[in-house]
Amino acid sequence: MTALTVLQVANLVLIVAGAVLTVWLRDLLASVVALAAMSLLLALQFYLLQAPDVAIAEAGIGAALTTAIFVLALRKTRRKEEEE
Amino acid sequence: MRWLRVGALLVVFGLLIAAAGWMRPYGEPVRTDMDAYFLERTPEEVVVTNVVTAVVFDYRGFDTLGEATVLFTAVMAVALILRRWRR
Amino acid sequence: MSPELGFGVAAAVLVALMAISVLRMAIGPTVADRAVALDTVNTLVVTTMVLLGAATGLVVLVDVAIVYALLSFVGMLYIARYLEGGLK
Amino acid sequence: MTVLVYVLLGVGVVFNALGAIALIRFPDVYTRIHGATKCTTFGSVFSIAAVVVHGFLRGGPEGGTLAVHALIALVFLLLTNPTGSHALARGAYRSGVKPFRAVIDQIERDKR
Amino acid sequence: MILETFEGFWSPLVWTAVAVAVTLLALALRSRGRRDHKKGTEQTAPFLSGEAAPDGVHVGGQHLYWGFVEALRPYIERLRAAHTGFVVDYVTWLVVALAGIMLLVLLV
Amino acid sequence: MNLATHVPILAIAVPLLGAFALPLLAKVHRSLRDLWVLLVGAFTVAMLVLLAVQVFTGGILVYTLGAGTPGDTVPEGFPIRIMLVVDGMGAFMGLIAALVGIAGLAYALQYLEEEKGKTLALTLMLLLWAGMLGLKLTGDLFNFFVFFEITSVAACGLIGYRVWESRPPEAAFKTMVMYTLGGLLILLAVGILYGEYGALNLAYLSAQIGQGPLDQIALGLLLGGLLMKAGSVPMHMWAPDAYGEADPSTAIVLVANTQAALYGLFRIVFTLYGGAGSPAVGGLVTALGALTVIVAVLMAVLQTDLGRLIAYGAVSQIGYMLLGAGVGMATLGAAAGGEAGFGLVALQGGVFHMMNDAACIGLLFLCVGAVVRATGARDLRALGGLGHSLPGVSGLFLLGSLALAGIPPLNGFASKLMIYQAAFRLSPILTALAVLASILLLAVFVRAFQGVFLGPRRPLGGTAAVPTGMWLAMGLLAVVVVAFGLVPDLMVRHVVAPAAEALWTGREAYLVAVLGG
Amino acid sequence: MWTTTAALALALYLLLVMWSGDIVLWALDELIVGAVLAAAVGGVAGALLWERGGWRMLQPHRWFLLIAYVVGPLFFAMARANLDVAWRVITGRIRPGIVRFDPALRTELGRTLLANSITLTPGTLTVDVNDNTGVFYVHWINVTNEKPSPEEVCGELPVWARRIAE
Amino acid sequence: MSVVVRTVTRLLVPLALIFGAYVIMHGHLTPGGGFQGGAVLASVVALLIVAFGAERLRRRQTSLTSVEDLGALMFVVLAFVGIGSTFFYNALAGARGLFGGTEAGSLWAGGTVPLMNWAVGLKVMAGLGSIVLLMALFGGDDDR
Amino acid sequence: MIGNMPFFVSMILVGLGLWTMMTRRNLIKLAIGLVLVESGVNLFLVSLGYVRGGVAPIYTFAPEGVPTEIPMVMPTPQALTLTAIVIGMATTALLLAFVVVIYRHRGTLDAGKIRELRG
Structure with a gap:
């Protein structure tokens, strides 16, 4: 149980790191990659919270499909975020 | 304008963090009557072992209908937006 | 010391390794580097999930790992295909 | 047999760690893909093998299901991981990332 | 047919009857007006600023209340400037309003 | 199966079923699709009217989804399942939705063009309607969020209907961002309330809720999300974009959708928090209402685009409703002291104004639709002289604008009068502002009328003929405008007063109906 | 054609639901459901799997060879690869480059097998495979010869790939 | 994409399909259910798009939306089944018919729950799949 | 040891999303x-349901003593x-569809340039 708590804390820190990366990166594709990583870690957190149903849903939707539509949208538009 | 932005965001953020601090301790829910009911009665009432599925499709089935409707609506809307149109 | 605890400790180590990968994701100069980091995180997450399923003794949790092993591939392919210049 | 589980687990974790370190230490994308893919895949093989052995030791439907499902996860991992890496390497090359301090770049040479 | 409000009442039918009566009265008064008003003469021709209006001209909607808008220009310009049409500003306003609402609700 | 007991759910499920079946039927034949739309619409309207009759004669209706019997609300002293709870206010909102929905559908059937995705747009309209009804009838907070999202997605899809122009997608994007953010705020509030009380049922939460800081934060989040969707002033900027760029048949349903958010606001403040909330809420809503009225009307004066002009008018009308309800909320705490009278009247005025606004604004938007159909333009600078070719439409436009500006004896006056009088008791400044805004609104519409319909005849860019369905929709709304203006007391006494009562003092009855004695 | 896909799907399904009953390891329900679902999957995706020359994999001895290959040479090569990478990680001694070689494999399956094996084995990473000629471009971490033969890059693997898939 | 990816996709598609079907079918017993299985199946569609190109699936787009309509209709009709008591009443649970098993943990128990799982699974698959497909198809030829 | 950290983290995600x-x-x-805000809310909801030492709410293969002894x-x-x-997911998809269409019309993704509707 303690091990699980440690895992949760570490994972939460990683989630925040992923979110900060998502916001911080200027290259939108890199941002999407970081978003996918955050989604992945979020699913691990759901798993640690004993919610396998939600973890599977987040896996399918967050990791695969959201990345897919973001990348498709990027492909149809442009990749770099313009400077102010 | 910029300071208004930062200030407002800080206020909202601070209040949200404060709300998280004021919540009951993590992992120790206070009132679990509804969930205890679901956990106890699901095997008899909805003859199912996955309680989440029972909640999703039986006890709160209407939410699921709404959710399916949102998805349907989104597909219809995306089909409407991304159909072949000429400029 | 039961194997369960060992699995838990191993999972904790893997989470620490994920932190290293996230570091690479932060500094990686090109998008491909970040995608490699994503791939690594992904494999580590799958392993962690399997290990934790064994550690907590909850068999049903392992299904999540299968889904991950299957699906993160799709996201990777989209990113790779973008880099390749496809997906017009 | 528990010792076997521990040995497998230890080997797996060590290889996974190598993969992560390789990700940090290597100089360019391709070498990083080398390290990351090989080591994490191999480490996962050992880690999951530990779980499989553990499951079979535990026995019964629970242990069996654990072992078989872990094995399936492993098979999917083995199928998808190298493919993903290959796709990524190809994508990286085509997006213009040159190999670091390469002694030879045959693709470039063939294109000319 | 009487709508009772807090401190009185309102009867649209009576009001309508009165309005019709007043209209009739006005028409009656009008019928007793000047006899030398003739159609088709200069008396009914339109003028714009003292000049005879050219044929087919229409004072469009955008020209109405020019004076009013001009008088309030400093305020209205500020108001219009706030409607930037910039999505980020929309979100900003939402967050600002949210901050205000939450502070007010929590503190008062 | 006894139909009468299932009326609340049928009113939601039938449009949903109709929408799901619509694309399939459209593949069979187009006339079948039109027939189906009319059938579903008529059935739903019948259900809503039946519902209103039942509620106004028999009291609150509770329908538990998935239980053994509809009345089986609390299996173990605890509301487990999702319920539909229809009190006077809900039934009233159902009536508004019925009016607007059937008018919009009838109009859309003739207005939309076949090759430009008519089937999909009709489906989305049905879905928007169903979502709105669900929003109004449900008694469960999370369910409320789900229906909120249905209306958001459907509304944004419809706003972006004319994708081949550059402005509608922009409006739809902006609206979507705001709606989604508002929905997420509501979801966060629902989460906080669930974490604290372990329940999602509105009545149960209402019975449990206290005055702790968490409750207040949740109230703040809910207010933020709902005021945003209602289009209150600092957060109203999406509204003119959305109304202005949407098709007329969509725009009138959008107005009703906005009112549904307003209904949610009332429900949260009066029923869920019912006095336990902060006393500042009343003042806040009143202030925002006054601000909305004046700012929106000043912006309307500046507009040259006909759709946007009317859209700002619609936003200012939301301000009147907020004003009325805010005065009611501000005096709710003092209700026990005998000062209740004017607060109740203000609330009645606000509630009544919802119906009137739906009719007037709807009529105006539909007239704009006819104008656009005839000329293909909406810019005041390009329009003029349409009174020659569209005499009927110009008459209806005049009727609608006069009603909206509060000219007696049309319906806008009756409700505004109630609001003026009651707000005067709270603060004369409010009334002064409101009357000023009304006058300005009249000026705005005089300007619009002058710009569009008066003047010499000009060549048309489209067809001036208005089909029967469009006439029917406009006629329905015009009849409502005139009828409610001439006999407002009937409406107020039999429909509006019970609805306002349900908010004002009906909290106890609501709790008893759901949770049992 | 679709029956083979269905059989593959059924095998996976049966693995997933092992220990559900007493007909060997499965319950009757699961067998029926699995058969139906597998048939459906075969109907949907049957044409896809065997589209180009996958027929060869129907011969059972290739399956045994595949398993033997994965457990034996591939596993051994992976182990060597990891030690190799470990050494390089520690010492940082690399001499990378992209080289070309032609393993002379004709089928898609063989190329795939070889490409994935190469990615998992010492010092090599498949960067590109030419669809028409079947020429491999491999990122080699320790280039010893700028125009290598297949054996220099990946040892016995092409032989195995040919044995299994062609 | 390269031949490697295409071949592996060919191999993975049936496996992922049957796995998604398993997740839906055992939704009431193990983690999973309509949404999750539907998401897995939808990502199969996404996989096909990325590996073989969206043009190859253009013809399937109408059938995907039709499947979605059907799934949604099936869901509502299943909800209407219980209207003898109330909407969404689980009339089949424990009724000893097909899907009326009385023992929790059986594949045939749960009344309308497994059926709704399938309805939602098909719906989510077709819905999310067609969203990705529409996104991929948009712009088509004249776009770069 | 962990306190209310999941709640804090979810609120941080919401704040980060708003800041973006x-x-x-x-x-x-x-x-x-928007996706970040949404992830934060989801994490918040799931964290609300966690019971210390609890197991997943699935009876298949659940350990002995569920749910009376083990929560x-x-x-x-x-x-x-x-x-x-x-x-x-549905809302994100619709949003991105609008983005694509807007780009098609205007050729830019800069929100500062997409403000035809103002005033």
């Missing part, structure tokens, strides 16, 4: 910010989150 939406001008970045985590928040995830 308020400071970045790119439309896709805006959508990314199960609460199923309702998980059900809600499932719904919220799919809803979020």
Whole structure:
């Protein structure tokens, strides 16, 4: 149980790191990659919270499909975020 | 304008963090009557072992209908937006 | 010391390794580097999930790992295909 | 047999760690893909093998299901991981990332 | 047919009857007006600023209340400037309003 | 199966079923699709009217989804399942939705063009309607969020209907961002309330809720999300974009959708928090209402685009409703002291104004639709002289604008009068502002009328003929405008007063109906 | 054609639901459901799997060879690869480059097998495979010869790939 | 994409399909259910798009939306089944018919729950799949 | 040891998302910010349902003594989150569809340049 708590804390820190990366990166594709990583870690957190149903849903939707539509949208538009 | 932005965001953020601090301790829910009911009665009432599925499709089935409707609506809307149109 | 605890400790180590990968994701100069980091995180997450399923003794949790092993591939392919210049 | 589980687990974790370190230490994308893919895949093989052995030791439907499902996860991992890496390497090359301090770049040479 | 409000009442039918009566009265008064008003003469021709209006001209909607808008220009310009049409500003306003609402609700 | 007991759910499920079946039927034949739309619409309207009759004669209706019997609300002293709870206010909102929905559908059937995705747009309209009804009838907070999202997605899809122009997608994007953010705020509030009380049922939460800081934060989040969707002033900027760029048949349903958010606001403040909330809420809503009225009307004066002009008018009308309800909320705490009278009247005025606004604004938007159909333009600078070719439409436009500006004896006056009088008791400044805004609104519409319909005849860019369905929709709304203006007391006494009562003092009855004695 | 896909799907399904009953390891329900679902999957995706020359994999001895290959040479090569990478990680001694070689494999399956094996084995990473000629471009971490033969890059693997898939 | 990816996709598609079907079918017993299985199946569609190109699936787009309509209709009709008591009443649970098993943990128990799982699974698959497909198809030829 | 950390983290995610939406001008970045807010809310909901030492609310292969001795985590928040995830995906998809269409018309993703509707 303690091990699980440690895992949760570490994972939460990683989630925040992923979110900060998502916001911080200027290259939108890199941002999407970081978003996918955050989604992945979020699913691990759901798993640690004993919610396998939600973890599977987040896996399918967050990791695969959201990345897919973001990348498709990027492909149809442009990749770099313009400077102010 | 910029300071208004930062200030407002800080206020909202601070209040949200404060709300998280004021919540009951993590992992120790206070009132679990509804969930205890679901956990106890699901095997008899909805003859199912996955309680989440029972909640999703039986006890709160209407939410699921709404959710399916949102998805349907989104597909219809995306089909409407991304159909072949000429400029 | 039961194997369960060992699995838990191993999972904790893997989470620490994920932190290293996230570091690479932060500094990686090109998008491909970040995608490699994503791939690594992904494999580590799958392993962690399997290990934790064994550690907590909850068999049903392992299904999540299968889904991950299957699906993160799709996201990777989209990113790779973008880099390749496809997906017009 | 528990010792076997521990040995497998230890080997797996060590290889996974190598993969992560390789990700940090290597100089360019391709070498990083080398390290990351090989080591994490191999480490996962050992880690999951530990779980499989553990499951079979535990026995019964629970242990069996654990072992078989872990094995399936492993098979999917083995199928998808190298493919993903290959796709990524190809994508990286085509997006213009040159190999670091390469002694030879045959693709470039063939294109000319 | 009487709508009772807090401190009185309102009867649209009576009001309508009165309005019709007043209209009739006005028409009656009008019928007793000047006899030398003739159609088709200069008396009914339109003028714009003292000049005879050219044929087919229409004072469009955008020209109405020019004076009013001009008088309030400093305020209205500020108001219009706030409607930037910039999505980020929309979100900003939402967050600002949210901050205000939450502070007010929590503190008062 | 006894139909009468299932009326609340049928009113939601039938449009949903109709929408799901619509694309399939459209593949069979187009006339079948039109027939189906009319059938579903008529059935739903019948259900809503039946519902209103039942509620106004028999009291609150509770329908538990998935239980053994509809009345089986609390299996173990605890509301487990999702319920539909229809009190006077809900039934009233159902009536508004019925009016607007059937008018919009009838109009859309003739207005939309076949090759430009008519089937999909009709489906989305049905879905928007169903979502709105669900929003109004449900008694469960999370369910409320789900229906909120249905209306958001459907509304944004419809706003972006004319994708081949550059402005509608922009409006739809902006609206979507705001709606989604508002929905997420509501979801966060629902989460906080669930974490604290372990329940999602509105009545149960209402019975449990206290005055702790968490409750207040949740109230703040809910207010933020709902005021945003209602289009209150600092957060109203999406509204003119959305109304202005949407098709007329969509725009009138959008107005009703906005009112549904307003209904949610009332429900949260009066029923869920019912006095336990902060006393500042009343003042806040009143202030925002006054601000909305004046700012929106000043912006309307500046507009040259006909759709946007009317859209700002619609936003200012939301301000009147907020004003009325805010005065009611501000005096709710003092209700026990005998000062209740004017607060109740203000609330009645606000509630009544919802119906009137739906009719007037709807009529105006539909007239704009006819104008656009005839000329293909909406810019005041390009329009003029349409009174020659569209005499009927110009008459209806005049009727609608006069009603909206509060000219007696049309319906806008009756409700505004109630609001003026009651707000005067709270603060004369409010009334002064409101009357000023009304006058300005009249000026705005005089300007619009002058710009569009008066003047010499000009060549048309489209067809001036208005089909029967469009006439029917406009006629329905015009009849409502005139009828409610001439006999407002009937409406107020039999429909509006019970609805306002349900908010004002009906909290106890609501709790008893759901949770049992 | 679709029956083979269905059989593959059924095998996976049966693995997933092992220990559900007493007909060997499965319950009757699961067998029926699995058969139906597998048939459906075969109907949907049957044409896809065997589209180009996958027929060869129907011969059972290739399956045994595949398993033997994965457990034996591939596993051994992976182990060597990891030690190799470990050494390089520690010492940082690399001499990378992209080289070309032609393993002379004709089928898609063989190329795939070889490409994935190469990615998992010492010092090599498949960067590109030419669809028409079947020429491999491999990122080699320790280039010893700028125009290598297949054996220099990946040892016995092409032989195995040919044995299994062609 | 390269031949490697295409071949592996060919191999993975049936496996992922049957796995998604398993997740839906055992939704009431193990983690999973309509949404999750539907998401897995939808990502199969996404996989096909990325590996073989969206043009190859253009013809399937109408059938995907039709499947979605059907799934949604099936869901509502299943909800209407219980209207003898109330909407969404689980009339089949424990009724000893097909899907009326009385023992929790059986594949045939749960009344309308497994059926709704399938309805939602098909719906989510077709819905999310067609969203990705529409996104991929948009712009088509004249776009770069 | 852990306190209310999951709640804090979810609120931080919400704040980060709001910050992104308020400071970045790119439309896709805006959508990314929205996804972040949504992830934060989802994490918040699931964290609400966690019971210390609890196991997943599934009776198949559950350990002995469930749910009387060993607690199960609460199923309702998980059900809600499932719904919220799919809803979020739907809204994100629609948002990105609009982004693509807007880009098609204007050729830019800068929100500062996409302001035809103002005043």
